[in-house]
Amino acid sequence: MVIRKAFRFRLEPDETQQALLHQFCGQARFVWNKALELQQRRLERGVPLLRYGDLAKYLTLWRDSEEYGFLRQGSVHTQQQALKRLDQALWEGLDRSNPKGFPGFRKRGVHDSLRYPDPKQIKLDLSGWDEAGRRRLPKIFLPKVGWVKFRNSREIEGTIKNATVTRRAGHWYVSLQVEVEQTPALPPLKxxxxxxxxxxxxxxxxxxxxxxxxxxxxxxxxxxxxxxxxxxxxxxxxxxxxxxxxxxxxxxxxxxxxxxxxxxxxxxxxxxxxxxxxxxxxxxxxxxxxxxxxxxxxxxxxxxxxxxxxxxxxxxxxxxxxxxxxxxxxxxxxxxxxxxxxxxxxxxxxxxxxxxxxxxxxxxxxxxxxxxxxxxxxxxxxxxxxxxxxxxxxxxxxxxxxxxxxxxxxxxxxxxxxxxxxxxxxxxxx
Ligand SMILES: [Zn+2]
Known part of the structure; x- marks a missing residue:
């Protein structure tokens, strides 16, 4: 049986990296809000909602456009992920029994997150030490951000499937979702x-x-x-x-x-x-x-x-x-x-x-x-x-x-x- 587990670590980005993370979160937020506006207008006019596939095509147009060309600085994957989440939240929101209700516009600094869906792009380097050779300096590679130091507080097991970077209470965290093959040991029949x-x-x-x-x-x-x-x-x-x-x-x-x-x-x-x-x-x-x-x-x-x-x-x-x-x-x-x-x-x-x-x-x-x-x-x-x-x-x-x-x-x-x-x-x- 394959089970999924998450390992969450505190990131220690330097100033440049922090600026980049803020910037990319801003872009993901922009994409979310832009697409939500689009969907709301469709709802008002009684036109069916677009699904993720169509939203992704819009994203390509925006990235190629003069006006929103700044989106090209960030990774397309994290922006697509924002759309995927929006798509899911919208359809869940249409279900009236859902207590979360309809998704709203994202505000700066609230729910800031970036999801990196492609495990091939995420790399770990756990071999580093600081100059004095006293402290380990593990690093994680995030696309377009580079090698970011993190506090490797637990041993990571399994295969990394994706990574999510979030900001909470002034700190950046990365959550690595892994898949672990759990051999179904027959439990003792006690x-x-x-x-x-x-x-x-x-x-x-x-x-x-x-x-x-x-x-x-x-x-x-x-x-x-x-x-x-x-x-x-x-x-x-x-x-x-x-x-x-x-x-x-x-x-x-x-x-x-x-x-x-x-x-x-x-x-x-x-x-x-x-x-x-x-x-x-x-x-x-x-x-x-x-x-x-x-x-x-x-x-x-x-x-x-x-x-x-x-x-x-x-x-x-x-x-x-x-x-x-x-x-x-x-x-x-x-x-x-x-x-x-x-x-x-x-x-x-x-x-x-x-x-x-x-x-x-x-x-x-x-x-x-x-x-x-x-x-x-x-x-x-x-x-x-x-x-x-x-x-x-x-x-x-x-x-x-x-x-x-x-x-x-x-x-x-x-x-x-x-x-x-x-x-x-x-x-x-x-
Ligand atoms: Zn008795």
């Missing part, structure tokens, strides 16, 4: 589910507990501390702004570490499982309260709870998203199920009762006496619900190439699942 408990502890179905955000715990005190410091400053004073900035930097650091940790965890999970079941976040938020909250809040606890909540909200969504695409790369499946009663239902006999949960961490079935750690019960119920869903609709939702599905389902039949997880025969739950 399944698991994640249960998210209080304090962001993730429990796997085998009882393993992971605290993916433990590297962030050490920030809790610091964050609460800096927050308190902010609250003591006079609002909008110089020191208040300074403190606010310090707080923002701290949040930024936390966000980076969180992303990093979640990347590692999800990579590991997806390498080792074919199917991962999680609770549906949207439904979860509605039922949040039933899961129990943190201890009685003092000021410090409240600040901690604040951090906790932000980790939970953003971290969990991010985790699920990463699982989704990483599993897809490996032909695996992510299933989402409703979280209702997952902590109260007995995995062995199916009896669902609030009384099955005497406290936060214990599960003891009042009907059959089955007892284990409460979080594992949660994970198990999520898993069995996910497998049920897969059995019902998996053949439709799963990619046709997922050849392992049948084998997986037969090796994880409902009555075997319990034995597999808890190591004893089940009572064939209803």
């Amino acid at each position: 399944v698991t589910a994640l249960d998210l408990g209080v304090r962001n502890l993730v429990t796997l179905v085998d009882g393993t507990q992971i605290d993916p955000l433990s590297p962030l715990r050490r920030f809790e005190e610091k964050l609460a501390w800096e927050q308190r410091k902010l609250s003591r400053k006079k609002t909008f004073s110089r020191n208040w702004y300074k403190q606010k900035q310090r707080l923002a930097r701290l949040h930024g650091r936390i966000a980076n570490i969180r992303r990093d940790v979640l990347q590692k965890l999800t990579t590991w999970l997806c390498k080792n499982h074919a199917v991962i079941v999680v609770e549906d976040l949207k439904i979860r938020n509605m039922t949040q309260r039933t899961k129990g909250t943190l201890e009685a809040p003092g000021t410090n606890a409240r600040a901690k709870a604040g951090l906790n909540k932000s980790i939970l909200d953003r971290g969990w969504g991010m985790l699920v998203e990463m699982l989704g695409y990483k599993l897809a790369w490996r032909y695996g499946l992510l299933m989402k199920v409703g979280p209702r009663n997952t902590s109260r239902r007995c995995p062995r006999c199916g009896h669902t009762d609030r009384a099955n949960r005497p406290d936060q961490s214990t599960f003891r079935c009042v009907e059959c006496g089955f007892a284990t750690h409460a979080d594992q019960v949660g994970a198990y119920n999520i898993l069995s619900r996910g497998m049920e869903k897969l059995r019902d609709e998996g053949r439709d939702t799963a990619d046709a190439s997922v050849g392992w599905l049948e084998a997986l389902l037969s090796s994880h039949s409902p009555d075997r699942l319990f034995a597999e997880v808890f190591g004893e025969p089940g009572l064939s739950p209803v």
